[in-house]
Amino acid sequence: MLTFGLNLKSDLDRFGSEAPAKDREFQQLRAQLPNLTRDEVPTGKSEADNVTVKTWGEKPAFPADFTPKPHWEIGESLGILDLERAAKLSGARFAVYMGAGARLERALIGFMLDTHTAKHGYTEVLPPFMVNSKSLFGTGQLPKFADDLFRVRMPTQRARAR
Numbered sequence: 001m002l003t004f005g006l007n008l009k010s011d012l013d014r015f016g017s018e019a020p021a022k023d024r025e026f027q028q029l030r031a032q033l034p035n036l037t038r039d040e041v042p043t044g045k046s047e048a049d050n051v052t053v054k055t056w057g058e059k060p061a062f063p064a065d066f067t068p069k070p071h072w073e074i075g076e077s078l079g080i081l082d083l084e085r086a087a088k089l090s091g092a093r094f095a096v097y098m099g100a101g102a103r104l105e106r107a108l109i110g111f112m113l114d115t116h117t118a119k120h121g122y123t124e125v126l127p128p129f130m131v132n133s134k135s136l137f138g139t140g141q142l143p144k145f146a147d148d149l150f151r152v153r154m155p156t157q158r159a160r161a162r
Helices: 008-031 071-078 083-090 100-119 133-138 157-161
Strands: none
Touching: 071 100
């Protein structure tokens, strides 16, 4: 709470010394606010509640005697995709690619990098695998996902001397 006394100089000095801490507190509170959605975005409880806004191209028509399978069933039957193992490692919605599946994934990544760097003016960048808190904050990972992140603490000066 701000209260003004009769001594403006001491009030200014006090406010100046309190301002950095108050600004940090404000920034932390502001960072916890979620991104607002547009008014036309429907509220839903799961992805089943999503609304299709636009489609492109035509859906393929299959012969009556052919029932297409989802990619995860095909991948698992070929032994190139393991969703159960991925769920144990990382949780739902991840995959472990094996053999030809891993090579296909790597080839697709290479194809897209080559296409966009050669034809669309992009520059390939390989950033560090570990970043500081400021970078995580700037990309929206902090503070929301703080409990889900791995942390590496810097050793103390004393531990480094050993």
